Amino acid sequence: MNDRVEREGATEREVLAATLRFNTRVFGLILGMFAGAALFALSVFAQYSRPNGVLAVALIGIFLPGYAPDWPGAFIGLFWGVVFGALLGTVIYRINARHVLDKIDELVIAERAADGFPRAVLRLDGHSLGLAIGATGAIGLVATTNVLVARGTAAESVHARLLGEVLPGYTVSVIGSLIGAIELFAVLYVFCFAFASIYNGIAERRQRR
Amino acid sequence: MAMEALPADHRDTIIMWALAKLDVAAFVTASAVICACGLLALTLFLVIKGAPPGIPVGPHLAHLALFFPGYSVTPIGALIGGAYAAVVGGIVGLLLAIFWNAAHIVFLAVVRMRASLASYSID
Numbered sequence: 001m002n003d004r005v006e007r008e009g010a011t012e013r014e015v016l017a018a019t020l021r022f023n024t025r026v027f028g029l030i031l032g033m034f035a036g037a038a039l040f041a042l043s044v045f046a047q048y049s050r051p052n053g054v055l056a057v058a059l060i061g062i063f064l065p066g067y068a069p070d071w072p073g074a075f076i077g078l079f080w081g082v083v084f085g086a087l088l089g090t091v092i093y094r095i096n097a098r099h100v101l102d103k104i105d106e107l108v109i110a111e112r113a114a115d116g117f118p119r120a121v122l123r124l125d126g127h128s129l130g131l132a133i134g135a136t137g138a139i140g141l142v143a144t145t146n147v148l149v150a151r152g153t154a155a156e157s158v159h160a161r162l163l164g165e166v167l168p169g170y171t172v173s174v175i176g177s178l179i180g181a182i183e184l185f186a187v188l189y190v191f192c193f194a195f196a197s198i199y200n201g202i203a204e205r206r207q208r209r
Numbered sequence: 210m211a212m213e214a215l216p217a218d219h220r221d222t223i224i225m226w227a228l229a230k231l232d233v234a235a236f237v238t239a240s241a242v243i244c245a246c247g248l249l250a251l252t253l254f255l256v257i258k259g260a261p262p263g264i265p266v267g268p269h270l271a272h273l274a275l276f277f278p279g280y281s282v283t284p285i286g287a288l289i290g291g292a293y294a295a296v297v298g299g300i301v302g303l304l305l306a307i308f309w310n311a312a313h314i315v316f317l318a319v320v321r322m323r324a325s326l327a328s329y330s331i332d
Contacts, residue, residue, distance in 0.1 A: 015220050019227030026312040030305060052275045100226065104219060108226045122229035162269055165258070166251060195243045202235035 035085025039077035126196030244298025
């Protein structure tokens with residue numbers, strides 16, 4: 001019996017691991033495509049509507065070497081977007097799916113499938129989504145700010161300093177980045193929680209019909 | 210992650226969860242509402258916070274007018290920006306949901322094809 005339970009447990013974990021791998025790749029790919037396309041489009045826009053958009057491209061180019069408002073820069077931006085988008089997608093999906101087994105029954109709205117294949121509509125867990133996106137955003141803010149600090153250009157980073165207008169207490173320093181990260185985490189968590197609540201509410205109502 | 214063995218039917222639930230589709234209409238609506246609220250709140254926050262005399266309020270955020278004609282860091286501009294953000298958020302949400310569902314439909318089709326090929330070979 002114990003052997004059987006262990007075997008079943010292992011199979012469950014294998015099933016979960018396989019499905020997580022697949023979904024992580026899908027989400028990473030989608031986010032990579034989106035980020036790459038957005039950076040490419042911004043660079044092309046900046047090329048053809050100078051001086052509009054050039055500043056945004058230049059600021060992003062500080063963190064993405066080679067990104068510039070010209071065609072080679074646009075393709076380099078596409079590359080960086082795909083890489084960072086995929087990375088972000090992977091991290092977000094993995095954090096979001098950390099406690100899937102604990103609440104798996106709450107995360108699906110089962111549908112009657114005519115062909116015998118189990119089909120369902122996905123429910124979102126606002127708490128996990130908030131943690132995943134909030135943590136990723138907060139870590140991103142700390143990382144980018146401290147890149148500026150490490151480069152020794154923190155004092156000249158007037159644009160980064162403007163974040164302090166919307167994140168009170170944020171400065172281009174180690175401590176300032178931590179204060180900003182906490183605030184950004186809180187904001188993103190609230191927005192993700194609200195997003196999941198709206199989505200789940202509408203999806204459930206539509207399935208009940 | 211829970212390590213204890215779950216009942217056998219949880220495997221079906223795991224597969225169902227993994228291959229579950231997003232409700233496109235719900236996803237688009239939620240994306241649109243959140244993006245609209247985000248830009249509305251950000252703009253109104255800067256408007257309420259204000260700026261010293263002679264200094265414009267939110268000059269960098271005001272650059273969004275390049276993409277959203279009519280947008281400005283004012284109460285009216287916040288509403289206009291919110292409407293634009295709802296459209297952009299809705300489009301991004303729509304694309305995300307469509308790509309997600311399409312990837313799973315393709316995956317399911319491959320699984321079905323493999324299953325039917327395997328059943329032919331057994332026969």
